[in-house]
Amino acid sequence: MVWAGRVWEPPKLADHCRTCGEALAVHEASGRALYPVVIPLLALLVFSALRVDDIWRLPLWVYPVVWGPASALLVGLAVRATRAAVLAARVAPRGQR
Numbered sequence: 001m002v003w004a005g006r007v008w009e010p011p012k013l014a015d016h017c018r019t020c021g022e023a024l025a026v027h028e029a030s031g032r033a034l035y036p037v038v039i040p041l042l043a044l045l046v047f048s049a050l051r052v053d054d055i056w057r058l059p060l061w062v063y064p065v066v067w068g069p070a071s072a073l074l075v076g077l078a079v080r081a082t083r084a085a086v087l088a089a090r091v092a093p094r095g096q097r
């Protein structure tokens, strides 16, 4: 298991691999390394919310109830996928030697 914490918590790499002891947390993408993923995703969410508002006139309370959790879920999944990809790119080639 490369993740610390529960699946619903923000994605964070474990300090070390439980099997081989490889340091994992040092490979965690964070801060500016996540901008190329998170900023386009947030822009997509904003434009999606605007488009949904054009198509269906939903009551105002629906927006925070739907888009709040949806945004948190999608950004969490995107960060998890990005961190997994960065970890795979940095650690896997060394493991194959």
Ligand SMILES: [Zn+2]
Pocket: 017, 018, 019, 020, 021, 022
């Ligand atoms: Zn390992």
